[in-house]
Amino acid sequence: MAATKDPRPCSIADALAVVGEKYSLLVLREVCLGNSRFDQLVRNIGAPRDVLATRLRRLVDAGLLTKRAYQDRPQRFEYRATQAGLDLEPVLMSLMAWGDRHLRGDDDRPMVIEHSCGNELLPVVTCAACGAEVRHEDLTAHPQAPGWTVKGPTAA
Amino acid sequence: MAATKDPRPCSIADALAVVGEKYSLLVLREVCLGNSRFDQLVRNIGAPRDVLATRLRRLVDAGLLTKRAYQDRPQRFEYRATQAGLDLEPVLMSLMAWGDRHLRGDDDRPMVIEHSCGNELLPVVTCAACGAEVRHEDLTAHPQAPGWTVKGPTAA
DNA sequence: TCGCGTGGGTTGGAAAAACAAACCCTCGCC
């Protein structure tokens, strides 16, 4: 996924250049769940083996995963998330919450996450400064680079 | 991007089936910023026009965008986010924050977002129940459907 | 010792997507 052409310098585009290819985020999901082996990933994600191999190389190169042998003779490898990879988990959680809300009946959630506070996790993106939930209407963009257009009201 | 084969019922996969194709999230970014016209999108995203046209159709069909004429004679259209689309913006913001942190020197952020509280937005994913920041080590997955493997420690 | 199964991939060829450039149509304006 080329960042090479995005005319807008943007960390969203940069992030997608790393994790935006098909299956990459599902790999992260699996690894965060603790499934670290090639076959488990193939089975749980449903990706073709060659594509998965490509994605894994990419994610390792990008520093989101590590590959290490969990046995020699025969050599077998496992993939684990680095801190950068783990830091994506909250993003995945909020994406999951969006999917639960907008793509499902909300009562057939295929996975419930428990938070250490004892409650079911309902992820909310908040502003670190004031603690309020982040909503579109409270945001104002300030591009730091030229070549941008930012405009008025954006809702339908 | 097929959800058709993902063997795991999962809202992350479902969400990616809708917005996981190349450029889709960048379209959302632009629309949330207020850039609603085909050309602006082409220029700001850097996508081929035909691909963009395909993405826009998909996003409209999925209910994340609306297409409506902003003038007749000649007919011209604009794309705006629905509530479902706007609800993805916090996810984009946390993805952007991840990119800022892990992909950049953190001091050359290409865009700063201002929150209505007056501070610069630093998005944090929190647990709605307890208000704490969501971290990997505080989460436990509870699959609601069969065919899952979930395992022990997941960090590198 | 022979064959079988498992884990972790690689290879080859066909099908689907992305890409770039050119094209089209409707109009407003000079």
Add this chain to the structure above:
DNA sequence: GGCGAGGGTTTGTTTTTCCAACCCACGCGA
């Protein structure tokens, strides 16, 4: 009457994806 903007579609080429088959090292059981 020609030019340019806006919003796409068409055409042909280049990449990716996909699938199935294959490979290799080993452990095991008969």
